[in-house]
Amino acid sequence: MQDFDLYLPTHIVFGKDKVNELPKLMAPFGKKVLLTYGGGSIKKIGLYDKIKDLLKDAEIFELSGIEPNPKIGSIRQGVKLCKEHNIDVILAVGGGSVLDASKNIAAGAFYDGDPWDLVKDNSKVGKSLPIVTILTLSATGSEYDASGVISNPETQEKLPIFGDFAPRASILDPVYTYTVPKNQTAAGACDIMSHTFEQYLVKNGNMLTDGFCESMLRTVIKYAPIAIKDPQNYEARAALMQASSFGCCGLLNIGRDFSPWPVHGIEHEVSAYTDITHGVGLAIITPRWMRYSLNEITAPRFAQYGVNVWGLDKNLPQLELANKAIEKTEEFFKSLGLPSSFSEIGIDDKHFEDMAKHLCDNWGDLGLALTPLTRDDIVAILRNCL
Amino acid sequence: MQDFDLYLPTHIVFGKDKVNELPKLMAPFGKKVLLTYGGGSIKKIGLYDKIKDLLKDAEIFELSGIEPNPKIGSIRQGVKLCKEHNIDVILAVGGGSVLDASKNIAAGAFYDGDPWDLVKDNSKVGKSLPIVTILTLSATGSEYDASGVISNPETQEKLPIFGDFAPRASILDPVYTYTVPKNQTAAGACDIMSHTFEQYLVKNGNMLTDGFCESMLRTVIKYAPIAIKDPQNYEARAALMQASSFGCCGLLNIGRDFSPWPVHGIEHEVSAYTDITHGVGLAIITPRWMRYSLNEITAPRFAQYGVNVWGLDKNLPQLELANKAIEKTEEFFKSLGLPSSFSEIGIDDKHFEDMAKHLCDNWGDLGLALTPLTRDDIVAILRNCL
Numbered sequence: 001m002q003d004f005d006l007y008l009p010t011h012i013v014f015g016k017d018k019v020n021e022l023p024k025l026m027a028p029f030g031k032k033v034l035l036t037y038g039g040g041s042i043k044k045i046g047l048y049d050k051i052k053d054l055l056k057d058a059e060i061f062e063l064s065g066i067e068p069n070p071k072i073g074s075i076r077q078g079v080k081l082c083k084e085h086n087i088d089v090i091l092a093v094g095g096g097s098v099l100d101a102s103k104n105i106a107a108g109a110f111y112d113g114d115p116w117d118l119v120k121d122n123s124k125v126g127k128s129l130p131i132v133t134i135l136t137l138s139a140t141g142s143e144y145d146a147s148g149v150i151s152n153p154e155t156q157e158k159l160p161i162f163g164d165f166a167p168r169a170s171i172l173d174p175v176y177t178y179t180v181p182k183n184q185t186a187a188g189a190c191d192i193m194s195h196t197f198e199q200y201l202v203k204n205g206n207m208l209t210d211g212f213c214e215s216m217l218r219t220v221i222k223y224a225p226i227a228i229k230d231p232q233n234y235e236a237r238a239a240l241m242q243a244s245s246f247g248c249c250g251l252l253n254i255g256r257d258f259s260p261w262p263v264h265g266i267e268h269e270v271s272a273y274t275d276i277t278h279g280v281g282l283a284i285i286t287p288r289w290m291r292y293s294l295n296e297i298t299a300p301r302f303a304q305y306g307v308n309v310w311g312l313d314k315n316l317p318q319l320e321l322a323n324k325a326i327e328k329t330e331e332f333f334k335s336l337g338l339p340s341s342f343s344e345i346g347i348d349d350k351h352f353e354d355m356a357k358h359l360c361d362n363w364g365d366l367g368l369a370l371t372p373l374t375r376d377d378i379v380a381i382l383r384n385c386l
Numbered sequence: 387m388q389d390f391d392l393y394l395p396t397h398i399v400f401g402k403d404k405v406n407e408l409p410k411l412m413a414p415f416g417k418k419v420l421l422t423y424g425g426g427s428i429k430k431i432g433l434y435d436k437i438k439d440l441l442k443d444a445e446i447f448e449l450s451g452i453e454p455n456p457k458i459g460s461i462r463q464g465v466k467l468c469k470e471h472n473i474d475v476i477l478a479v480g481g482g483s484v485l486d487a488s489k490n491i492a493a494g495a496f497y498d499g500d501p502w503d504l505v506k507d508n509s510k511v512g513k514s515l516p517i518v519t520i521l522t523l524s525a526t527g528s529e530y531d532a533s534g535v536i537s538n539p540e541t542q543e544k545l546p547i548f549g550d551f552a553p554r555a556s557i558l559d560p561v562y563t564y565t566v567p568k569n570q571t572a573a574g575a576c577d578i579m580s581h582t583f584e585q586y587l588v589k590n591g592n593m594l595t596d597g598f599c600e601s602m603l604r605t606v607i608k609y610a611p612i613a614i615k616d617p618q619n620y621e622a623r624a625a626l627m628q629a630s631s632f633g634c635c636g637l638l639n640i641g642r643d644f645s646p647w648p649v650h651g652i653e654h655e656v657s658a659y660t661d662i663t664h665g666v667g668l669a670i671i672t673p674r675w676m677r678y679s680l681n682e683i684t685a686p687r688f689a690q691y692g693v694n695v696w697g698l699d700k701n702l703p704q705l706e707l708a709n710k711a712i713e714k715t716e717e718f719f720k721s722l723g724l725p726s727s728f729s730e731i732g733i734d735d736k737h738f739e740d741m742a743k744h745l746c747d748n749w750g751d752l753g754l755a756l757t758p759l760t761r762d763d764i765v766a767i768l769r770n771c772l
Contacts, residue, residue: 001560001624003401008394014640015389174387207608208628211601219594238387242594242641251637254400255628 001206004254010144011169012245016234018171019047019134022054022091025169029130030088034081036063036102038094042136045179047093051134061085063105066094069151069158069271069278070101072116078105079115082129092133092167095188096140096278099133100148103165106131118161119150125163133170137180138240139188139279141195141248143170151272158272159362172245174237182228186336187279189224189240193217194282195247198261201293201301201370206255213252214308219243221309224336260364262373263289266381268363269355274347283338287330288384293371294322301370302326342385352382387592390640396530397555398631402620404557405433405520408440408477411555415516416474420467422449422488424480428522431565433479437520447471449491452480455537455544455657455664456487458502464491465501468515478519478553481574482526482664485519486534489551492517504547505536511549519556523566524626525574525665527581527634529556537658544658545748558631560623568614572722573665575610575626579603580668581633584647587679587687587756592641599638600694605629607695610722646750648759649675652767654749655741660733669724673716674770679757680708687756688712728771738768 013021026033033055042048052060063078081087082105092102106128108115118125135143142148146166151158180188193216200213219239226236246252253259266289267281294302299322306312306325316324330340339345356378360366366373373381399407412419419441428434438446449464467473468491478488492514494501504511521529528534532552537544566574579602586599605625612622632638639645652675653667680688685704692698692711702710716726725731742764746752752759759767 001621001628003404004398005400006398007396010393012390012392014391018389206628207625208601208605208632211604212598215594215597215601218597222593235387238641239593242387242592246594255624 001255002204002257006250006254008144008166008249008251010167012144012172013169014172014242016173016175018173019050019054022051022132022134022171025171026055026058026089026091026132029132029168031058032086032088033058033060034063034078034087034090034105035060036066036078036090036092036094036098036105038064038066038098040064041179042093045176047134047136047176051091051093061087066098066101068097069275070097072119072150072152075101075104075108075115075150078102079108082109087129090129090131092131093136095135095137096142099142099167100140100150102131102133103128103142103148103163104150104161106165107161107163116152119152119159122162125161128163128165131165131167133167134176135170135172135241135244136176137184137188138177138237138244139191141192141244141246143167143172144245145248145250147248149268156272157358157362158268170245172241174234174241177237177241178232180231182231182337184277185228185231186224186338187277187283188244189220189336190279190283190286190333190338192220192240192243192247194263194286196252197286198259198264199252199256200305202257202259203301203370204257205301209252209254209256210304214305216243216246216252217309221332228336258368260366260368262366262369265359265363265366266355266378269359270347270382273351273355276345276347280339280345283333284340284342284385285381287326287333288381290326290329292377292381292384293369294326295371298370349383349386352379355382387641388590388643392636392640394530394552394635394637396553398530398558399555400558400628402559402561404559405436405440408437408518408520408557411557412441412444412475412477412518415518415554417444418472418474419444419446420449420464420473420476420491421446422452422464422476422478422480422484422491424450424452424484426450427565428479431522431562433520433522433562437477437479447473452484452487454483455661456483458505458536458538461487461490461494461501461536464488465494468495473515476515476517478517479522481521481523482528485528485553486526486536488517488519489514489528489534489549490536490547492551493547493549502538505538505545508548511547514549514551517551517553519553520562521556521558521627521630522562523570523574524563524623524630525577527578527630527632529553529558530631531634531636533634535654542658543744543748544654556631558627560620560627563623563627564618566617568617568723570663571613571617572610572724573663573669574630575606575722576665576669576672576719576724578626578629578633579606580649580672582638583672584645584650585638585642586691588643588645589687589756590643591687595638595640595642596690600691602629602632602638603695607718614722644754646752646754648752648755651745651749651752652764655745656733656768659737659741662731662733666725666731669719670726670728670771671767673712673719674767676712676715678763678767678770679755680712681757684756735769735772738765741768
């Protein structure tokens with residue numbers, strides 16, 4: 001078994017109307033709050049007013065308009081606000097983009113230079129402002145992890161940032177996800193599954209966390225279609241929200257081989273160039289990556305996935321099981337209404353070489369993926385997505 | 387899905403020789419250390435000397451001789467040491483007994499009265515000293531939770547204590563469990579399984595954490611016999627140690643019906659009167675509790691356990707599956723060499739009525755167990771254990 005560190009300092013408060021615990025959860029951190037959010041859906045669902053009412057004793061500054069694939073421009077604005085107003089705590093309300101941006105802002109508040117420096121060189125991340133979150137989209141797991149992903153349109157880069165800025169508390173009320181549109185629900189489900197695949201599909205797993213990963217996948221496979229068909233189904237929204245939080249926190253990864261998260265690496269390149277929805281990119285790339293990685297050595301792992309997640313007959317030959325499991329995955333993403341090729345969403349092969357080069361220069365060692373990947377392999381996988 | 391809070395502030399550092407990180411992990415808490423341990427096995431395995439060497443810049447006071455089913459007398463001694471020497475941090479090295487005792491001591495250090503008051507009335511638990519642990523026995527999960535169980539021989543009580551004293555860090559090196567004898571390894575495995583059963587076997591589970599629980603059980607069932615046969619098998623010791631930590635931390639419990647942990651309640655009464663090993667009591671009581679709780683309403687849950695953990699044929703009738711699953715459980719505990727009746731270990735029915743009365747007066751609501759239990763039911767289950 002591989003060694004591991006596990007540190008999950010976020011207090012998760014999960015359930016309907018748990019927002020009422022916000023004042024108690026915010027109290028230890030101070031009165032000067034930077035409220036961060038996106039395009040205003042939190043106003044439509046009444047959450048904005050509710051927060052203002054609950055925190056009427058606090059001094060609230062706002063950074064709104066944080067975009068999907070959050071851009072360094074928003075982060076620079078946020079950092080400026082923190083420094084100008086001596087902010088004590090960030091309240092991030094939204095999905096992964098708002099939360100990820102808030103992490104970069106939290107670290108930027110104590111950094112003298114441009115916050116993009118922190119993304120380019122994570123070793124520069126030091127002290128950070130405390131963050132409390134209210135989640136409105138089940139997908140990225142940012143509510144329960146210590147990382148974010150930030151885009152820089154000027155340099156066409158989308159890169160991860162890691163630091164000691166896991167949220168101090170996250171309020172998870174599935175009701176806030178009732179208004180998430182079908183396509184975003186589907187993309188979020190795909191993101192949760194991809195986080196799991198990135199850790200599950202390694203050479204040497206671990207019996208305990210293999211089981212955790214398989215339960216994650218079965219849960220999303222059961223509940224995502226229900227949430228898409230019946231957006232106000234509490235059980236389904238709750239199951240996805242709960243699964244979201246465990247995707248990236250480290251729990252699924254314990255005792256397993258290191259994984260360089262190849263599908264996320266490839267997808268980040270594609271959305272750095274095209275700004276597509278992260279989960280959509282993952283839905284297209286995942287089955288191609290799986291097929292490209294399948295061989296006699298890796299077949300048993302895909303076969304295990306097929307048996308324990310899709311209920312395939314364990315007596316079938318390993319390679320047949322593996323192929324069927326990959327087909328099931330591809331069909332499932334299609335059944336959620338997600339695009340299944342780049343051409344469907346207008347992406348051509350123009351930047352594939354640049355993407356592959358940038359990925360190999362800036363990402364973890366893809367030689368450590370389930371099947372080792374070179375720059376040429378990345379280009380081949382991207383071509384298979386067309 | 388049921389609401390939940392999840393807060394796991396312990397930093398888990400897992401792997402061979404991770405004790406070398408001790409100075410770094412202890413540094414934030416101060417230089418005056420109370421080192422707590424049991425009967426001296428930590429000296430035999432060289433861990434005591436290693437700690438002394440690693441913490442040579444600290445001022446170390448010692449409380450040794452903490453016994454199994456830790457007694458309030460040891461805790462009183464520990465509290466006295468903390469107060470006399472203005473201890474900054476407790477370093478608890480051992481199994482669940484040492485860790486549980488240290489939690490009561492940590493809270494007692496800031497309490498003016500007798501530390502037994504804190505056990506009798508958990509609302510009196512306030513501020514606590516920070517605790518760092520080094521685990522030497524895989525069983526109780528105390529290394530990753532915020533509770534302990536303390537015995538008072540004067541009153542023949544064994545009761546839980548809860549507080550804000552989850553360890554700040556726990557070092558988990560499976561090698562330290564190589565010398566754990568077969569019977570203690572077996573009892574520990576049974577304890578881990580029982581923690582899982584107490585949360586898994588409720589009326590309404592949760593798809594995600596059902597899967598987590600089933601993976602816990604399969605892992606212990608696979609690796610406990612290996613660890614017993616081959617005590618220095620790293621993989622087996624590591625699998626048990628990893629499973630130990632998730633037993634009581636709250637993870638397995640999320641989104642599920644409340645459980646009053648009936649088997650632990652009953653076992654605590656038995657060991658309060660007889661001082662038997664906790665895991666031995668659980669091995670005897672668990673199958674009897676399962677059989678007593680089995681009926682047409684609860685059969686599907688036991689059947690699910692049989693199919694997903696023991697690999698039984700899902701096409702069998704539910705009641706047959708349930709009975710087979712319980713038989714498998716009983717046979718498994720026997721196969722580990724654990725006693726399977728009270729008479730085997732010299733326990734008679736003399737105190738059963740008193741135990742049942744004390745349990746019903748002092749434990750959570752057993753009316754909320756999988757099958758509701760009254761005082762008479764407890765006596766009946768105890769009689770079935772003879």
